[in-house]
Amino acid sequence: MILLQQTPPLAPTPEEGRSWLQRELARPEYHDLDLIERIMRWIERTLSDGIPSAGDVPWAQTVAAMVVFALLLVGIGLLVSRARRSPRVARDRNGDVLTDESLSAAALRARAEAAYAAGDHGTAVIDGFRALARRQVERGRLAEDPGLTAAEVAASLEREMSLDGRAGQAAELFNEVLYGHHPATREQAEGVLALEQELAVAR
Structure with a gap:
């Protein structure tokens, strides 16, 4: 067998x-x-x-x-x-800017200023840039999109205004502080808040 x-x-x-x-x-x-x-x-x-x-x-x-x-x-x-x-x-x-928080640009700006006064420059940068983006949405310059990135905000503003790359620099700083956990200096926070104020009064 x-x-x-x-x-x-x-x-x-x-x-x-x-x-x-x-x-x-x-x-x-x-x-x-x-x-x-x-x-x-x-x-x-x-x-x-x-x-x-x-x-x-x-x-x-x-x-x-x-x-x-x-x-x-x-x-x-x-x-x-x-x-x-x-x-x-x-x-x-890539830096999502608009969160699910239903805060106005003014509220975000106030929060950024409070953080700056407390010496929390990183939070001042983050909320300052978010105030900048939210204000542009409120004025109809940017679409309401929770997935909008800092780079997209900066690119849109640089196309419409003469900012000499400052919006792009602020967007990079936003990403570095929020997602790269890099510390922000007082001067950097002041720069973001100054840019937000400049755009707030721009027509």
Whole structure:
């Protein structure tokens, strides 16, 4: 009687399973596919090629294989969660100016001045630039858009007014202070507040 050679059961350790997932996702042919699609293809291929049925292997090996794939699913969940957060993080780094707060330009300006008086120059820069942007929205120069970035505000103002790049410099400072957590100096806060005041009276 001819005995058919059985494929050895696949029962990797959790460490081996994680290593396989990392190596598989690093392969170049995956770079042109959607993240979830390429992970699911790899799992389907592994299931069809390497995992025998539960009746063909001892129960301990079946349990081990199930544990490995549970760990893989957890890893996939983390990857997908990180991928979904990435666009928002990138957008935040560009400097959203208009928040969900329903504060007027005057209220933001008052808050910026209070922060400046208290020696909190970073907050004075942030609220001062937001007051600047909000005032331009109130005057109809900018559209009401919660996703409006500091760079977009500056570019619009530089096109319409002769500001010699000061709006762009204020926008860069806003991003550095709010998202880069850089400290602001008294002179920098004064510059943003002066620009906001200049634009407040401009026609």
